[in-house]
Amino acid sequence: MSTSNKSQFLLLFRHPNEAPDPSPEEMQQIFGKWMAWMKGLKAQGHFVAADRLDDGGKVLRGTSVTDGPFAEAKEIVGGFVIVAADHLAHAAELARGCPGLAGGTVVEVRPIEDLPPI
Amino acid sequence: MKTFPPSDPAGCAASPEVAQLVDHLFRREAGRLVAILARRFGAEHLHLAEDVVQDALLKAMQTWPFTGVPANPTGWILQVARNRGLDQTRHRQMGRAKQPELASLVEACLADAVHLPAPQFEDEIRDSQLRMMFVCCDPGLPPEAQVALTLKVLCGFGEREIAAAFLVREAAIAKRLVRARQFLRDQRVAVELPAAAELAPRLQAVLQVLYLMFNEGYKASHGDSVLREDLCADAIRLGELLAAHPLGDRPATHALLALMGFNAARLPARLGTDGAILRMAEQERALWDREKIHRALAHLETSGRGGEASRFHLEAGIAACHALAPSEAATDWRRIVELYDELLARDASPVVALNRAVAVARLRGPLAGLSALDTLPGRAALENHHLLHAVAGQLWLDAGEPLKAAVSLRRAHGMATLEAERVLLARRLTEAGG
Numbered sequence: 001m002s003t004s005n006k007s008q009f010l011l012l013f014r015h016p017n018e019a020p021d022p023s024p025e026e027m028q029q030i031f032g033k034w035m036a037w038m039k040g041l042k043a044q045g046h047f048v049a050a051d052r053l054d055d056g057g058k059v060l061r062g063t064s065v066t067d068g069p070f071a072e073a074k075e076i077v078g079g080f081v082i083v084a085a086d087h088l089a090h091a092a093e094l095a096r097g098c099p100g101l102a103g104g105t106v107v108e109v110r111p112i113e114d115l116p117p118i
Numbered sequence: 119m120k121t122f123p124p125s126d127p128a129g130c131a132a133s134p135e136v137a138q139l140v141d142h143l144f145r146r147e148a149g150r151l152v153a154i155l156a157r158r159f160g161a162e163h164l165h166l167a168e169d170v171v172q173d174a175l176l177k178a179m180q181t182w183p184f185t186g187v188p189a190n191p192t193g194w195i196l197q198v199a200r201n202r203g204l205d206q207t208r209h210r211q212m213g214r215a216k217q218p219e220l221a222s223l224v225e226a227c228l229a230d231a232v233h234l235p236a237p238q239f240e241d242e243i244r245d246s247q248l249r250m251m252f253v254c255c256d257p258g259l260p261p262e263a264q265v266a267l268t269l270k271v272l273c274g275f276g277e278r279e280i281a282a283a284f285l286v287r288e289a290a291i292a293k294r295l296v297r298a299r300q301f302l303r304d305q306r307v308a309v310e311l312p313a314a315a316e317l318a319p320r321l322q323a324v325l326q327v328l329y330l331m332f333n334e335g336y337k338a339s340h341g342d343s344v345l346r347e348d349l350c351a352d353a354i355r356l357g358e359l360l361a362a363h364p365l366g367d368r369p370a371t372h373a374l375l376a377l378m379g380f381n382a383a384r385l386p387a388r389l390g391t392d393g394a395i396l397r398m399a400e401q402e403r404a405l406w407d408r409e410k411i412h413r414a415l416a417h418l419e420t421s422g423r424g425g426e427a428s429r430f431h432l433e434a435g436i437a438a439c440h441a442l443a444p445s446e447a448a449t450d451w452r453r454i455v456e457l458y459d460e461l462l463a464r465d466a467s468p469v470v471a472l473n474r475a476v477a478v479a480r481l482r483g484p485l486a487g488l489s490a491l492d493t494l495p496g497r498a499a500l501e502n503h504h505l506l507h508a509v510a511g512q513l514w515l516d517a518g519e520p521l522k523a524a525v526s527l528r529r530a531h532g533m534a535t536l537e538a539e540r541v542l543l544a545r546r547l548t549e550a551g552g
Contacts, residue, residue, distance in 0.1 A: 025142070025279060
């Protein structure tokens with residue numbers, strides 16, 4: 001995939017942790033929507049990488065270490081996707097397709113800063 | 119077989135077949151893994167088995183979109199279930215005293231499972247599902263609890279879905295399941311196949327639950343059609359599992375499979391293009407599933423070996439008459455009436471008698487059907503049921519008596535509670551001119 005004239009963006013997904021457990025069939029539907037979205041990103045050449053993040057973690061502030069990754073412990077980070085897009089607005093537009101949004105998933109879109117190679 | 123985490127980044131959602139490959143994957147895996155875990159943990163820890171599987175499936179749902187579907191989903195889920203089960207039993211807030219025991223239970227029961235070769239593992243799943251069918255249909259449980267437990271444990275349905283299928287409140291289903299698990303715990307029900315001496319009644323209970331499941335799914339009148347067809351398919355799947363084992367390979371099992379197969383074959387033709395329910399006479403018979411009919415015929419043939427004639431044999435015979443008839447008119451109504459007579463002789467159910475009256479009308483004309491309705495055994499029990507009046511209304515229409523038809527149809531319309539039925543009745547009422 002050619003990303004020469006495109007920038008990369010990190011999409012970070014945070015799922016609210018208070019929704020009632022879905023049944024297996026409901027999981028199937030949720031899963032199916034995510035897979036379809038990912039498939040779309042790939043088909044259009046936007047997909048660069050993705051992985052799942054564990055809900056645990058540590059946060060270091062000065063000398064203190066707390067269980068992380070967030071102050072708002074109600075949220076868990078579900079995973080991340082790196083996409084190639086023309087600009088930030090374009091990346092945000094791609095993120096709008098995230099099927100979790102309707103169910104309360106928060107998507108953070110962060111540009112991976114485009115600087116000269118080190 | 120199990121590597122962890124066997125992610126498939128290149129194939130992640132890229133291939134169109136993934137979506138088909140994993141059709142019902144979560145529900146199917148829930149049914150397989152809860153059975154195998156409950157067998158290993160013991161029925162008294164059924165809830166633990168359900169919990170760790172649910173938890174592992176959630177992980178799968180959250181992980182696979184990012185990593186791709188593993189080559190061996192079952193192995194992946196089982197491995198996560200083991201890890202999470204250990205975690206959960208260590209961190210569980212309730213019943214702290216039991217934690218170390220549960221943790222060692224999970225470890226002892228699952229440590230080897232994740233290394234079992236696939237064929238051996240699949241054998242154990244089949245065997246576990248078979249045993250759990252008998253556990254879920256334990257004679258000490260009320261029939262409605264047997265059905266709910268079977269759907270939850272062996273089919274992976276959620277409480278909301280079971281409630282929707284049976285038109286019961288979700289809280290009522292939850293309560294049934296809690297009590298059923300409590301019963302299994304208190305009675306120390308073993309996850310075993312029944313001994314020869316008690317096999318007949320135990321098998322009968324299992325078949326009865328599959329029959330109820332199928333009928334609930336088959337009812338045209340309510341609910342989500344996808345969910346209903348799943349109920350039918352699962353009843354057949356569990357029936358096949360039963361028939362494949364020497365213990366369940368009995369005439370009644372094959373008769374039930376024949377009955378379900380003939381009826382399931384008609385499912386694709388049951389709704390009109392506008393989504394309205396079609397009566398058998400209105401259905402496009404070319405849409406009936408020939409392959410299902412052939413399999414049902416094979417089961418019907420097998421069910422005849424052994425000289426036993428259960429009520430499933432009689433009902434399968436009726437379903438076969440319908441499935442094999444080239445048209446409504448060319449149906450062997452004489453044979454159908456005979457079979458209904460035999461059914462009634464066994465079980466004087468007013469609903470069976472009502473169906474018989476319909477067959478009598480097809481054989482000897484609407485007036486004969488109406489007269490059968492008049493002398494219906496147990497008619498009083500049906501007097502306040504819309505079906506009796508709906509059938510009478512249709513027969514008066516067929517007899518060319520629209521005024522009498524309208525009286526019956528109006529009564530039926532007033533009693534019907536489900537919208538689809540009210541729409542149907544309103545349509546007939548229009549035909550009757552009032």
